[in-house]
Amino acid sequence: MSTTSAAPEPRSGVGGVSDAPTSIRKRIVVGVGGGIAAYKACSIIRSFTESGHHVRVIPTESALEFVGRATFEALSGNPVHTGVFNDVPQVPHVRLGQEADLVVIAPATADLMARAVMGRADDLLTATLLTARCPVVFAPAMHTEMWEHPATVSNVATLRSRGVHVIEPASGRLTGKDTGAGRLPEPDEIVGLASLLLERSDALPRDLEGRRILVTAGGTREPLDPVRFLGNRSSGKQGYALARLAAQRGAHVTLIAGYTADLADPAAVDVVHIKTAEDLRLAVEKHAPGHDGVVMAAAVADFRPTTVEGSKIKKGANEPDSISLTRNADILAGLVEARRDGDLDARTVIVGFAAETGDAHGDVLTYARSKLARKGCDLLVVNAVGEGKAFEVDHNDGWLLGSDGSESALEHGSKALMASRVLDALVKLFPE
Structure with a gap:
């Protein structure tokens, strides 16, 4: 990583989905397979069109048994066909795939994936692929x-070996009373992963296969009484993005989540919900052993009230003049200490986060470098915070500091x- 002194200048995004790369109008094909989850494709189509993209919907004939052609046409603003003999002069079975910047298949049924593996071209969607x-x-x-049948497992592996992203x-x-793996991820999650590929086409390698990653996210709340608490502005979006991408890059992911902005749990991630800093400390101590990497993205309260009142503190003659605070445990430093003492595997990579502001005594990086030296983690992700920065927004930028003295800017984007x-x-810090 090269040394730098400043993060890239922010650039405006579109619709909160992504920033500069996707603010340009893209051609997106949304393929819809014939499953009950086909109705969720409507939300995916709307998200793309509202972000300014040109969307063509290509359903299978089976998909039209679940959602009508008119619905897809109304949402996309474009004609919808299933066969290769529609609009023949435009050669759509070739042109749509050639011109596309992104193809998203949701839902992708077992049959559709099997036909894609075989290279079938018996309808407009498979020809486009x-x-x-x-x-x-x-x-x-x-x-x-x-989903777990050996044929599907083999087909997924084949598609991935060809560079296809199978999330x-x-x-x-599931359908009926059944539950288990195989449910379509939420539309926002699919749109987010797909939009990331418009920002960075190589963002989803399967380079975490066999790894176990622990991520913390969201803010903690320290109760003062049954009504009030000490908290912070963390939305949990950055930590959730880390957990989501780690899972889609092949890792087994445990997410310890505090309070968030009503975020849905990421697909294929084990989620543990906590409330206070002490809850978080105990959960990290319990779950961190056995993980190859720990990413501490949660915004942890530094202090908590010394006394928690059993009833609401009333205004008036008996209200306190001040509130006594007690310092919470430093969870990140504790992890580093546990690794040093052998309670955590010495090969575990520890990543910390720092939300910083500058002042008369130093800038953001000055304080961040000091924090990295104090904490002793392997990497420190640094965000400059303030109005419209880092907290409660969909975009971010900052710096990545390494314990080896390296520093690199993290470009502005989603x-x-x-x-x-x-x-x-x-990934680069894992032993071979």
Whole structure:
């Protein structure tokens, strides 16, 4: 990593989905397979069109049994066909794939993936897949038994070996009363992963296969009484982006989540919900052993009230003149100490986060370098915070400081883009 002194200048984004690269109008093909989750494709189409992109929807004939052609046409603003003999003079079975900047298949059924593996071109969607040279994303949706069948497992591996992005499905309620792995991820998650590929086409390598990653996210709340608490402005978006991308890059991910901005749990991630800094400390101590990397993205309260009142503190003669505070444990420093003492594997890579502001005594990087030296972690992700910066927004930038003295700027973009850069650096620190 090269030395730098400043993060790139921010650039405005579109619709909160992503920044400069995707603010340019892109051609996106949304393929829809014939599964009950086809109705969720409507939200995906709307998200892309509202972000200013040109969207062509290509359903299979089976998909039209679930959602009508008119719905897809109304949402995309473009005609919808399923066969290769529609609009023949425009040669759509070749042109749509050639011109696409991104192809997203949601839901991707077991049958559709099998036909793609075989190189079939018996409808407009599979023909388009053969001509597409842009990033292609499959979002599987099927029953657990189908997802885990050796044929599907083999087909997914084949697609990935060809450079296709097959994202991990979620676990949860399926058709009927069944539950398990195979549920379509939420539309926002699919759109976020797909949009990341427009920012950075190589953002989803399967380079974390076999790794176990622990991520903390969100803010903690320290109760003062049954009504009030000490907290912070963390939305949890950056930590969730890290957990989501780590899972989609092949890792087994545990996410310890504090309070967030009503974020849905990421697909294929084990989530542990906590409330206070002490809850977080105990959860990290319990879950960190056995993980190859720990990414401490949570915004942890430094202090908590010494006394928690059992009833609401009332205004008036009996209200306190001041509130006594007690310092919370330094969880990041504790992790480093546990690694040094042998309670945590010596090979575990530890990544910290620092939200900083400058003042008369130093700038953001001055304080960040001091924090890295104090904490002793391997990497420190640094964000300059303030109004419209880092907290409660969809974009981010900053710096990445290494314990080896290296410093690099993290370019402005979506929080998913920053997460991809942090994971790149994390992977490089793993032993061979």
